[in-house]
Structure formats: structure tokens, C-alpha cells
Amino acid sequence: MTATVPLSLAPREEQVFPVLTPAQIERVAAHGKRRTVQRGDVLIEAGAQHYPLFVVVGGELEVVRTTCAGEEIGATHRQGQFSGELNLVTGRRGLATVRVTEPGEVIEVERDSLLAMLQTDAELSEIFMRAFILRRVVLIDRGFGDVVVLGSKYSPRTLEVREFLSRNAHPYTYLDLDSDEISQESLDRWRISADDIPVVICRGEATLKNPTNAEIADCIGFNEAIDVDESHIRDLVIVGAGPAGLGAAVYAASEGLDVLMIEANAPGGQAGSSMRIENYLGFPSGITGQELATRAFSQAEKFGAQMIIAKDATRLRCDRRPYTIEIDNGARVAARTVILATGAEYRGLPIENVASFNGAGVYYLATPMEAQLCKGEDVIIVGGGNSAGQAAVYLADTARRVIMLVRSGGLAETMSRYLVRRVEDNPRIEVRTNCQVVALEGGTHLEKIRCRNGTTGDVVEDIRHLFVMTGAVPATKWLDNCLALDDHGFIKTGPDLSPEDLNAAQWPLTRQPHLLETTLPGVFAVGDVRGGNIKRVASAVGEGSIAVAFVHQVLREQ
Ligand SMILES: Cc1cc2nc3c(=O)[nH]c(=O)nc-3n(C[C@H](O)[C@H](O)[C@H](O)COP(=O)(O)OP(=O)(O)OC[C@H]3O[C@@H](n4cnc5c(N)ncnc54)[C@H](O)[C@@H]3O)c2cc1C
Secondary structure (H helix, E strand, C coil): CCCCCCHHHHHHHHHHCCCCCHHHHHHHHCCCEEEEECCCCEEECCCCCCCCEEEEEEEEEEEEEEECCEEEEEEEECCCCECCCHHHHHCCCCCCEEEEEEEEEEEEECHHHHHHHHHHCHHHHHHHHHHHHHHHHHHHHHCCCCEEEEECCCCHHHHHHHHHHHHCCCCCEEEECCCCCCCHHHHHHCCCCHHHCCEEEECCCEEEECCCHHHHHHHHCCCCCCCCCCCCEEEEEEECCCHHHHHHHHHHHHCCCCEEEEECCCCCCCHHHCCCECCCCCCCCCECHHHHHHHHHHHHHHCCCEEEECCCEEEEECCCCCEEEEECCCCEEEEEEEEECCCEEECCCCCCCHHHHECCCEECCCCHHHHHHCCCCEEEEECCCHHHHHHHHHHCCCCCEEEEECCCCCCCCCCCHHHHHHHHHCCCEEEECCEEEEEEEECCCEEEEEEEECCCEEEEECCCCEEECCCEEECCHHHCCCCCECCCCCECCHHHCCHHHHHHCCCCCCCCCCCCECCCCCEEECHHHECCCCCCHHHHHHHHHHHHHHHHHHHHHC
16 A cells, blocks of 8 residues: 555555556656655655656655644655646646655656656556546545635635635635634634635635635636736637637647636536536546546646636737737737637526525535535525536435426426436425526525415425526627627627628638637637537537637638
């Protein structure tokens, strides 16, 4: 045994901590340099921005982090094993210290050389990428990271902060002020009062009180390794890192383009919030949206794509080429081509006080965190689409009763058949048709929900949890008249563009727009943000890959 791994992962230990063969070690050595090491040498300091991969040829390395309670050993690497996890691929700071416990020899491989090796040696790429991803899963499971979140289960913002970290697959330790024993002395030491929560402590250095997602991203250093400089003209800037944007990034970067993604929240988009995607090709037993997003994100980064996290693209300057995209921190990036993959945003309920219960009884996602909050209680789900169906089936595992309110007369028109069957067969789920929510009541938390049925009248339910799963509107407001949109605000592309659209936009080329190209040459729209798109993960990924084929053609035109 080489490391402390949760029992559930024990059978996969040889994949989490693989042992390279002598021939594989030789191939790694071609990308790095050999060095001898002595007991006590610190090879990587926790929090280091630039650090290499180490392969143990002889001796032993230990991975440790320092917590308030002292040192915690994360793993021990012996002959043929190697250090590193996902942050090494993404260029983010190291989460732990790596030091020598038995003298010997290591191979040191700088990050750029590691990426080159991963891109060219398929066998090593599989071994290393699988180990890095599985290690991240273990770290998340154990809360072995460089971030501590102090919060309360009664604080909506605490929930959002935890969701932001989870969706960015960043390991953190959570301390709940209501249930964990946190001494007044610790709070005084951190100069924290109850009004400050949630509090995020990064690397034991910076303490953020009730921070925004962007502040958390900056503090952890999500965007540190990225060169945001207007004079650096990228081949391709992708706005939005849902399935469509990630699909485009993987293809573009693997085909040698200089790619930057800008993501307002976390990779994965809507799909990232799905508890189980069961119809995506190649995953017969389903995959969580989070896992799919993490895999896709690391795949894109392996090929050299970069991603700015927790920053909105706020403006597309479309009056000249190269195009410029402004980001909400005031920075600008320049691009020869652009792929818009901003997807759609959740639609709220047309009820005046709904926002006051957001996160305090009203939720737009059904993840383990929300499921925990309504464990053993009744919940209402509004909506009749696939996301509502998935949420109902998922929440029925932990909630006492799930009531689905559907405006129409049934689920058949709006939900996949397999899901309708699961909803109908689940004794804990009740479907009420021709119903809608008309009022919400409560104090600091939702307490009552008034539901209206067109024929039987109003019913007031003493239910404290409402999930709004009523679909989404396209995220195109920021585009500011740059492009032709359809009547619902989705972006028009390719054959959907009429001669009038092209005239109005003063289309400057003799050729017609490519498939997925907008009224701006070299600017493409893919996924849910595009008019006429089929709202599926597979179609979003497919459109992302198709757009890249046309990006190459546009780059050749320039
Ligand atoms: C709960 C749920 C379950 C689902 N389950 C399935 C399923 O099982 N199977 C299936 O095929 N489909 C499923 N879908 C649908 C599928 O997830 C979507 O069709 C797909 O995610 C669309 O991908 P996208 O990349 O086009 O957009 P999105 O997933 O919406 O991603 C868009 C991204 O762009 C970002 N963004 C938006 N505006 C900006 C901006 N101005 N600057 C920077 N970034 C921005 C957003 O933060 C987001 O990350 C599900 C959807 C939901 C909500």
C-alpha cells in the first residue's frame, strides 16, 4: 500500500498511484532531467505557482499539507510512482508540499514538457491523466485542499460558495458554524463574526469575508497562469464553458490552435448541474455532469487550451477585426475568431418575492447539497421538462415526498419517455397537472407555497423547499446588437440567416456564412444559445466540434 485512500477507491489504487515500468520511466526521462535527492529535501512547497512533476527512480517522497491540527500525509510515492494531480495540468498552484523521506533519484519534468509528453505519448497520457483525475476525486472526497469554508447551512450564500468550489472541482474543507465545534478562540484568531459568513480561507493566508465568486477565484489563483493581454491575439476565444464551449476547446486545442475560454462561473454549464446524464454516448451507466465537465476541462487543458474562471464576458467589440472581448474586471482579449457558447440561464418564477427565498427554500439546481437540505422533508418541483424529471427522481431518494407541478395536462410532450416512466413508477413522486405556483410565504426561509389549479382552485402547502426547473433564456444580452438574433433572443446562424439579416448586418464577404457562423464573419454560435439548437449535451458538443472545422477555414481566409 502506498497511500491513504478511501475504502471505496481501494480497488482502483493501482490507477490512482500507478507504478511505471522501467521502459515507461525511460520514456518520461526523455522529457526531463534526473537528479539525486536527500532525505528532508522539499521538492515542492504547498502553494507554489510553478512546479514540476517528479517520478521516483529510487527513494521515497511524501505529500503533506499543514492544517490547524498539524501535518496530514496525503500520499507516499515509491519507486516508479509519480507526484502531481490535476493542478499540474491546469497550471494552478500546488495544493500540498512534496518532500523526500528516503534519499534516492527522481526525474524532474517541467510542466510544459509534461504537456508535450501527454500530447504525444498516448500510453503515458492515459496513465498520468487517469491518475491525476482520480487523485482529484480522492482529494475532494477527503477535503484535502488549500481552502477552508466556514459557513452555515442556513446561509444561502454559503450554499452558493460551496457549489462554486464543487463545480470547479476544487477540494475544500467545510466547517459549519451550526454543527461543527469551532471554538470562539479560532473565530477570534481569524477575526470572524457570525455576520461575516461565509468566510473563505485560502492557503491559510487570505481570509475573505462573504466574498464573490470572482474574489474566491482570484484568491485561489484560478486565473493566475493565464496571460490576459490585448496584444496577444488568440486564434480563437470561446465564451462559455458548457458542453458546447468545452467541445470546441478540446477540438481546437488538439488541432493546434491558440485557444482561450472565458467562463462566468464554472466549467460544465447547465450539464454540470445534472446529477446523472444517462443518454450521452459512451457512458452506459450514466455520468454526473460534474464528472463530465471535469474530464472535459482537463482534456482541453491537456491540449493547451486556457480558461478564465468566474469572469463574465461583458462586451463583444464587433466593429473591427481582430475582435475584442471585454471581461468584467476591465481586461480585454483579442481574437481572430470567436465561438459564442453562452448557453441559457435559468428562468425564475413570475412571483414578486421569489428572490428573497433564493437559496433559503427556493433552488434552481438539485445537487447533493440541496438534497441534504431537504432530507426527510417534502419538496415541490415546478416544471415538466427533463431537468425537472431528473431532479424529481434524484430528490425522491432523500426527500419524504416530491410533488411535481406541471402547467400542462401531462409530462409526455415535454419529458423523455424513459424519465416519464421513472417519475410515474416512483411512489414518492406525485405529479399534479394544470398547476402553477402563485405565491410564496415565509420569513428568513420559505414556509408556505400557494399552488393554483385551473379547475379545483388554490391549495396552500406547508412545504419549505421549492425547486424551479422551468427552462432557460439565452445568455445573449451582453452582445449588444452585434449579431442577428431571433425573436426569442437566440443567435441566428448559417442557413437560418435571411438575405435581410445579412444586408442589415452589412455582411462583407462574397461567400455565404458557414454553418454555425453568425452575421459577423469568423464569429460562430454553438449549443443552447443558438436558434434552432437541439438542447442536448451531445448536440452542444457536436456543434462545438463542427464550428472548429469552420474556424480553420476562416483563419485561412485572413
Ligand atoms: C439539470 C439539467 C439536466 C440536464 N440533463 C441532460 C441530459 O441528461 N442529457 C442531455 O443531453 N442534456 C441534458 N440537459 C441539457 C444540457 O445540459 C444542455 O443542452 C447543455 O448543457 C447546453 O450546453 P451549452 O454549452 O450550449 O450551454 P450551457 O450548458 O448553458 O453552458 C453555457 C456556459 O456559458 C457560461 N456563460 C454564460 N454567459 C456568459 C458570459 N457572458 N461570459 C462568460 N461565460 C458565460 C455559463 O456560465 C455556462 O457555463 C440538462 C440540463 C439541465 C439544466
